[in-house]
Amino acid sequence: MLPLLRVTKMCWVPSARPYFPPDEIDRILEELRKTLENGALTQGSHVREFEALFARYVGVRHAVAVSNGTAALEIVLRYFDLRGAEVIVPTNTFLASANAVIFAGGAPVFADVEGSWLCLGLEQVTHRLTDRTRGVIVVHIAGMICPETERIRQFCKVRNLFLIEDAAHAHGAQWNGRKAGSLTDAGTFSFYPTKPMTTAEGGMITTDNDALADFARSFRSHGVPPGASVHQALGHNHRMDEVRAVLGISQLRKLEEFLMIRRSVARQYESALKSFEGVATLTPPAGFLHSYYKFPIVLPTPEKRDAVAKALKTRHSIDSGTVYWPPCHLQPVVRARPDIYPLRGTFPMAEDILPRVLCLPIHAQVDRSVADRVVGALKNELEQTHVRC
Ligand SMILES: Cc1ncc(COP(=O)(O)O)c(C=O)c1O
Structure with missing residues (x-):
């Protein structure tokens, strides 16, 4: 008899999710x-x-x-x-x-x-x-x-x-x-x-x-x-x-508990990503306590960022996000309506860094194993993605 084919479906990891215990x-x-x-x-x-x-x-x-x-x-x-x-x-x-x-x-x-x-x-x-x-x-x-x-x-x-x-x-x-x-x-x-x-x-x-x-x-x-x-x-x-x-x-009754989970996921990401070449994280300065609505990392190029985001989604069922791309001054409505959005000057820093930002999944239902899976998938794709940095 032929062995049964075991189909393992990868569980989808959303980048954000509300939680009501x-x-x-x-x-x-x-x-x-x-x-x-x-x-x-x-x-x-x-x-x-x-x-x-x-x-x-x-x-x-x-x-x-x-x-x-x-x-x-x-x-x-x-x-x-x-x-x-x-x-x-x-x-x-x-x-x-x-x-x-x-x-x-x-x-x-x-x-x-x-x-x-x-x-x-x-x-x-x-x-x-x-x-x-x-x-x-x-x-x-x-x-x-x-x-x-x-x-x-x-x-x-x-x-x-x-x-x-x-x-x-x-x-x-x-x-x-x-x-x-x-x-x-x-x-x-x-x-x-x-x-x-x-x-x-x-x-x-x-x-x-x-x-x-x-x-x-x-x-x-x-x-x-x-x-x-x-x-x-x-x-x-x-x-x-x-x-x-x-x-x-x-x-609100649960908020501090939710934040503890978010902060512990962030610590896990931070320590794993230290050894990843070409990945920068945004560590809060002394005295600041983050709520980790998002966990942004910065990759070397926009192409690399897009390729990694796509691979996380299609190959690993892991969602990711931006914060924010495109920024306000590049939104179509802003370009089309100078009468209500007066655009002045240039935005070199935003245009350089924001298209390279990728936000990893973080919410109150991300546990150690999910975070491990995200880190593993990211490592895999950073090594696999043959896009010039
Ligand atoms: C930075 C920021 N400001 C304002 C808002 C607007 O909030 P709301 O969607 O509740 O109107 C949002 C919503 O995502 C936001 O991210």
Whole structure:
């Protein structure tokens, strides 16, 4: 008799994935049952609890829950009244960081990245400063607090410019014991499903500024402040509902555990990759604690990067990502609309480094064996990929 052919199907490794542990799913369902039965579906006790827990976690006076991370940015930017003003935004970000400036009535002016950590640096900010600059957005790319945040904050303070942290990647990231979202005038978070914690869709504003928090609470609900019944200002519907707040409370309860897993996967990658020729990792400077939303590595050439990404996918069933390629200034809509995205200067650092960045899978369900498989596949492909560096 012919032996049975054993077909071993390789399990797909996604680069990002939300995780709700089974005991949390039970608690969520119980809370949702109560919510559905009592009928308080939006802006109720769960939203208030989620906001209080998030504010305490980040270490700020106020957290205001909203519909998504883009709305969080737009609302903060509207508070600063951008009519006729420019805001400096790193080109290395998700385009939403810049679009929020446009939605709030201003013009996003892109700046190049600082090479070592893919984030904005003070030098890049100074290159884009004009009389119309009203503020700056730093983006904590991949989950590492932008290392120049404090220098940029001091620069902004002297010039009376606002500074916002787009912390959409950086839940729980720290600098000298202080959390992302507590370091500047305001922080904004996204809870999109790929992020370190999720509410499906959702966002949060964090700030110590009472007036900004009041403005946000009114703007997110049609310009009607909490407890009032009349429209006192222009507003929109950017409320978070109770269902999402229930998810958020659960995910926040687990966030530190998720981050421990991400950090241990990162340590495993770091130590294995040390011996890989031509692969650079982005190690956080002293005092910085990464949230590892992504684990970027830098390869010698864009061709090598693309070949390795393709081989990981097709030969090893391993997904990978970018952060970000193409960057904002090369996005088709930005090239096509100079009327809303004023492009100035050049972006040599972003164009050199970003097409060479490959992000390895990292999330709360990557264990040692999955990380070993990723490292093994990467090693194999770096040796096999006959593309000139
Ligand atoms: C850096 C950054 N800013 C803003 C956003 C927008 O968040 P959301 O998709 O929740 O609107 C994202 C989303 O991926 C992001 O990565």
